[in-house]
Amino acid sequence: MIRYILRRVVTMALMLLLISAIVFIIIKLPPGDILTNQIEELRAQGEQVSDAKAQMLMQQYGLDQPGWKQYAIWMGLWPGTDGFNGVLEGNWGWSFEYQRPVSEVLGGALLMTVIVNLATIVFIHLVSIPVAIYTARNRYTATSHAVTFLSYLGIATPNFLLALALLFYFNRWFGISVGGMMDPKYTDAGWSLGKLGSVASHLVVPVVVIGLASTAGMIRRMRANLLDELNKQYTLTAKAKGMPPTRALLKYPFRMALNPFVADIGNLLPSIVSGSVLVSLVLSLPTVGPILLQALKVQDQYLAGFILLFVAALTVAGMLVSDLMLAAIDPRIRLGQGR
């Protein structure tokens, strides 16, 4: 077991190094860099920027160095202006757009992102699992058909559209300010009951919007899994032996149907951090998603690179966790055998 974990960790580290290089190359692929973009923006507004000034900024930012060197300095594999000081040494890099360290830029946003996405995940599971169990047990009833119809609708609705409509009417009906994570008047205020309430009320729209498609999808999958299990011999046996129906459902078929979800944890972790970019953007949420998009747009290379790398790390870690958990809950799975 321990050897298995060690082996996985070493592969993960190598994989991440590879990913970091690929990420950096892809960010650098489009023509231009953060400076040409900034200068372009200024010019578009009718401001004049001399080439000499642009040159000076290039040097200041260290963007006149070759690409591989910029990468190596960022990773901490090559000495920069202040020696070896990169991701490997715990320094996440410098954001040109925000003019401050990446860790400061992401600090506040990470918390908000985790709040939004955790709330979403809880919402998804709280809604989808009971509904799925219900529809699986009561097939071919009117309610079941209605739920099925609704969940297809949920999968098909473009969520940014729903987001706008909900924002608009939540403002009309409940007076909740449009977008953001709290009412503007609380932005600078310290934490209080009012602020907490404001955050909670502002969470409703994003959570519903982000979670809707996944909830619908999860209902469908869970239901399909359960239906498979419900027709199997062991369920029949349990029923024949006089086990109460709820217990007969939850004790065996439900546990079997959970397997695919545990395998899904690997994807869940990264989506907690970077999921829902589009919706966050539309809803103007102060989360990591919009920062990532903006960083990619203006080629803020270290900021974008770090977010992508971090997400990759979470994915890889999530995969390991889900593999280990599967082994723990499902005795049929054995690690490292069959090799």
Added chain:
Amino acid sequence: MAASFLRLLAGAALAASLCAPAHAQETVIDQPAASAAPQPAPAGTATPATYIEPPMLAEQVSSGKLPAIADRLPRTPLVVDPTENGRTVGRYGGNIRTLATKAGDLKYMTVNGYTRLVGYDEHLKLRPDILQALDNEDDRVFTFTLREGHRWSDGEPFTTDDFRYWWEEVATNADLSPAGPPELMVVDGERPKVEVLDATHVRYSWSKPNPKFLPTLALPSPAFIYSPAHYLKQFHGKFSDLKKLKEMASKQKLASWAGLHNKMDDAYKNANPDMPVLNPWMLATKPPARRFVFQRNPYYHRVDSQGHQLPYIDMVTFDIASGSLFAVKANAGEADLLAGGLNMGDVPVLREGEHMHGYKTLLWPIARGSAVALYPDLTINDPVWRTVLRDVRFRRALSLSLDRKTLNNSLWFGIGTLSNNTVLHESAMFSEDLQTRWANFDPEQANRLLDEMGLKQTEIGGFRSLPDGRELEIIVEVPGDSAEIMDALQIITEFWADIGVKLVLKPQDTTNMRERAYAGQTIMIAGAGLDNAVPTPIMMPAELAPVRQDSMSWPKWGQYFETSGRSGEAPDTPDAKQLMDLYKTWRSTGDEAVKRQAWQDLLRLNVDNQYVIGTVNGTLQPVVIGPHLRNVPEKAVYSWEPTAFFGVYRMDQFYFDDQPASEAAAR
């Protein structure tokens, strides 16, 4: 996507909501009749006998943290009488809530605050603002008089030493300005003689006229030729410990103290709350934040005729929000003043929320020469294309074949004006001829012109051929993010097909596109028209003559001028030479009548030669103002240059009334 959904919601309201403002009366911007020298503040606005302390600062004054108002103001403040422009004297207080998409947008506070050494007023006359007086000898010798007792927002004196510091320690310092002083300070390679006469007088002199000096100081993004020396010296290698500076610089990932100084010397972007300013409001929030607050500058130099220190309004608050939410947030009454980020497609949404939240949506004409314009590249490398594009008949034919009315109706609800890329109706240099010459819809004449040139159609109804037998296929390159321009080009494709010209649309990354144009690889580029379409004669006619590389009709000629002949190509057609001569005439004179003549000739030649093919101008910018906000003009020209958005309408005179506008009118 934001707008499109809500457009559906409120689509029916569209026609009704747009009709009214289209018929509102038009404002015409006067021309200054007198000389280019800024005129003194209107006489008759006497300095008030006593000043009224703003309540927001009263506590700080009584506790001794701030000097009293009379000690904060310069001895001779700038006295303005709002009633002269049909406005009312306001009252103190309030907070303007507005929106920004990112912290970088805070620079628009410097634009809208519009505090300049000399600045344009509402009638685009150049007047001293920070300066108490200005003496201009033939655009060669400029003597500035500062206001005695004028102070920076931190209370330190603002004197000629700040001008000296900028010139000697910043502009001519090789570390801080490796490229030398900015363009406005240099005339044909000659730097000015800068004399600090005393604490309130400074003189700049050149041997030749420098007519761009004053207009550049009045730009929306002006040249700052003064810096708060008392604050910046701590970052300057000459005045501070180099080792300590080096440490501070490397903490900010900057290579040297020069980078640090340049970063802290932030007169424009509003990224450094410690930087002293002279603006009406100063940044009070340390970035990064989701909400930025600007507070009144207690040392601001303008007062109204009744003794109120401007600005009337205490605070301006920016909430960071995604651009897609601007219209929806305005609809929910969450902004007291908002223009940037809204466009015509948002009008139905904005109108829909008006009766509920009491705000008003004003529609201001956008002062650009053309909403969509086409730039044939006269300096293209391909010799065949060069001959064709340089033939004025070809460019005229392309213009004559455009059905501008259809464009206007399908893209701008028929509200725009069919026009060449030229000055707007609001400008005193406007004439019917400029608007319509070669801009009527006449495909027959267009066909005739192309036939005359010998660009034959191989089959009836097919596309024409170039002289060397290639198909006449114009590749029009467009910045990929401008949906409006691409929509227009889709329609233009049809018009040109009717005269046998094939248009191929090529959306591009802007940087790429520019570089291709500079290298002579583009046939035609589409973009917006003239930046400044309400000019006065003293403003630089740089868009009308081949003097700038980023003028897409002649990148190589512009490059030649910008680099003083080191790269690019010399203008070699008679008409281009004529443009250059006119530009030089404008540049070498201090006589405004001559300048005006040069402007008018340039405008006429540009239209007659169709260097840029315009379509429709005078499209509208929605401006949302809250129910209590006063002194915002009902209708005014909206532009970056020369009006600096709200700048020339003096945002410091806006104020909040205690009653909504509708009730105030009923009183």
